[in-house]
Amino acid sequence: MKKLLLATALTALSLGAAAAETIRIGTEGAYEPFNFINDAGELAGFEIILGTELCKRAGLDCVFVKNDWDSIIPNLQSSNYDAIMAGMSITPERLELINFSENYTQPTPSAYAAMSPDTPLTEGVVSAQVGTIQAAYVAASGAQLLEFATPDESVAAVRNGQAQAVMADKDYVLSVVGDGLEIVGEDVLLGGGIGIGLRKSDTELKAKFDKAIQEMKADGSLNTLITEWFGEEGIHF
Structure with a gap:
């Protein structure tokens, strides 16, 4: 019986791992200090650090992928990745194409x-x-x-x-x-602040990111990151 229960538990864990989905976040890697390529050739910047923390709080397995700016929305719509963090301001024109999370910067x-x-x-x-x-x-x-x-x-x-x-x-x-x-x-x-770009159909993912952003605003950690990357003159929440 113990062997049977152990086998069942291992099977459940295996299925759960197989079902886990990696969330791919598109970024430009060319807009310092929001996102850029560092001396080691790696993606770095305010949004990379922020996105990593948001994914941790949301219980998501996330990776960042580099994409040119001019095709960044079409590639989200084509499901080449699941979200955008690329210094993208929330505007009425973009909201006609995609959805946005709650803003993680003030209008700057x-x-x-x-x-x-x-x-x-x-x-x-x-x-x-x-x-x-x-x-x-x-x-x-x-x-x-x-x-x-x-x-x-x-x-x-x-x-x-x-x-x-x-x-x-x-x-x-x-x-x-x-x-x-x-x-x-x-x-x-200009704009309504910067947020995470998402497909309109991904309402559950939006809710997870919104909750994580709200938590970081409430506990002051988002303001700490803003100060770290933009200085005391950065516009805080």
Whole structure:
């Protein structure tokens, strides 16, 4: 009888392990400090640390996978991964395509950077990463929008004279200013904060991530991470 019970228990454990599903989280790996490739060639950044903790709290087995920004939503919809953590702001336009978890950052400022403080921002050529809320803002501002696949390319366009200014999340802009490139103009508040992108059908997964985010807000650990990655000036909950 004991052998039978032991065999039954082992079979149940084996089936449970086989049924366990790995949650794949897509990220860009090119938007410091949110997500980037470190010197060891590994994904790193605020969202990698945060996502690992959220998965732990939610009881999920998660892995991060790198994906280019311009195809990051289509690949979620095609089930090439199950979630997105890539500095993606919650906007009405994106909510038509996918769902979002509760936000894990407050709406944060976007900023312009240019090689001269007198650079006009609502005329001329302004670069931004394709498919971002900053690109949409520039397009509506009166300036000529020049889009690039990566944020680094949009900054390089200013340094090499293709564009007069670049617009991006201020946290990213702060990481690239210097050598003549400086923040210009006023900050612009865009979006509803950053959240985890999810397929609309994955309501159970959304509920698990929402609960974990709410726990981290309540116990202060999310604010601790924000301070670690964005400094005391980071916008806290």
